[in-house]
Amino acid sequence: MSAYSVELKEVRKSFGKSEIIRGATLQVPKGERYAIIGPNGAGKSTLFNLISGRFGMSSGDILLNGRSIQGMKPFEINRCGLSRSFQITNIFHRLTVYENLRCAVLWSLGYKYSFWHRLNGLRDAHERAEAVLEQIGLRRRRSTPAGLLTYAEQRALEIGITIAGGADVILLDEPTAGMSRSESDNAVELIRRVTVGKTLLMVEHDMSVVFGLADKIAVVVYGEVIACDTPGNIRGNAKVQEAYLGGHAPAEEHA
């Protein structure tokens, strides 16, 4: 087994003539928390879509736990232990919060496409869904249709669905986008809690979240990873300052 959970090797992706990802290389060791930052349009979300199998890559390779995911469908990658969240909330609107989470645990518990099990008789699925419900703090909203939750609650559910299957590599795409300060503080706490012992890769714009959570930061500019280092070193990195921070280091007090 590889020491890296996720390994990107010279990954390239073009849409028509325009090349969005131009030879990105990155190694994420097991159990570490990485943040991907970069200016708008740098290709952060595209990178996520490649790793999670939403798009196929044009060239290069991505290894998940040492295994190439070339040509794999999203559900196959998910079955290999990678789970992702979405920047735009992507939940099951008409199902209740509890049902959302129960759906998310079914495959990993081996129930697959069963139409011979009685859903309410599945203790393990029930207990796991309840446990995640507790973790993401939505116990009181258990029977509410997910579409009726507040924005912050939907974001929490989004993370809940992502982690419920027990994947050991978690990809979060801007988990705190559009949240107020206090909401995003809660979200950071939640993410820290639910990703203990897991490999975390997240795209984030909010620097206080990045510096609060990440062990290392990868900076993506024009489809390339131009630097990958500890938060302290990234702040001092001249190349990064020039390309991304424009000389304005993120506010110290949040770090």
Place this chain on the structure above:
Amino acid sequence: MNTMTSSTGSATTATTSTMRFAPINIGRWLVWSLFIVLLVVAPLIFNKGAALSILCQMGTVMIFGLSYNMLLGQGGMLSFGHAVYSGLGAYFAIHAMNLASGGSLPIPVSLIPLVGGIFGAVFGVLFGYVTTKKSGTTFSMITLGIVELVFACSLMFPAFFGGEGGISTNRVMGQPVLGISYGPQIQVYYLIAFWLFISTIGMYAFTQTPLGRIINAVRDNPERVEFIGYNTQWVRYLTLILSAFFAGISGGLSAINFEIVTAENVSAIRSGAILLFTFIGGVGFFFGPLIGAVVGVFLTVLLSDFTKAWQLYLGVFFIIIVMYAPGGIASLLMMNVRLMVYKRFGKVGPRLLAIMAASLVALVGVVMIIEMLYHLTLESSNGTVMKLFGMQVDTAAMTGWLIALALITLGGFLFMRARPAFRQAWDEANLEIEEMIRKEHA
């Protein structure tokens, strides 16, 4: 949320342990018992004239509608070709009956619906593989293509499909078993009722399984389902096969009931009818198609006896439902039930009555005009005088038209007058209820 199968062993162990999350649901047992009672006594209450054969037809359409709703309501798959599965099931069932009465296939009539179901599922495996590769509009288009294909085949292979005349049979065969020969219609009714009950339980149980829940998730957000480990194509495919199985059962029953199967059984018209009925009944609720079947068969069979314009009425009714009550009759019922449960119906009820009375007045006017127009264009050779609501109306004279217009104007005016008050009461009551629900959850 437990099912009818909650009496099984696994459920008992689940309920007796520390966390009771699947208690025996008395309400549910009550509903199912009521359903049995209804099925048993329905032919005793409605025993006049053609009532029994209408009940039989409703029973088969109910199974068909429920199976269609597995796709539309539970899976978000708008199929234009569901009659393929019921129709082909019916063809195989009727051939099986002919073989059985010839003595070459030892199968009792009671089990013939199962033959229909099995062949429905077989064609589900075949056609479903193609249709469920895509979802959304593409799925709908392919189903339309398949139903046209099968319909065309039915005229190309007369040996199997019987050409224009179809295939007929005689359901009375061999010696009666326990006095059941399926000669009298009432015996056929109870056979249909039995299979309806079994199929309803089966399809309800499906909604309470992992696949049944994941197909809901696929309906809501197929993309996300791919990221929780499921191949959405397989989810749709398996659901379609199961749905085709139940459609085939309804086809088998209709073969027994009518003793004839024609190309009409596999047509786009039949497929469109079940879409209409199911939508009118309500796709958002499991029992919606049951209501849809009652209303649909009622309109097509009974209304067509009274008026030539029945298809127009059915079409207009469908459009009104789509536009103003997209949840169908079931959702209208449930919204009013909710008002009653939260004790708000008292406020809304009188206003609802007022608006319904106004609509009725306008409706009478509209029906008069439509009927007179139909008479004028289609039956004018028999004279201009027609019977309308028990009165003699001369379509050539102004009086009838003026009365109709006056009714429409009056009804419309009253409707406009009553609407704001109704809407306000309705919105207020529902806001209050939502507030109460929020407090309950908090």
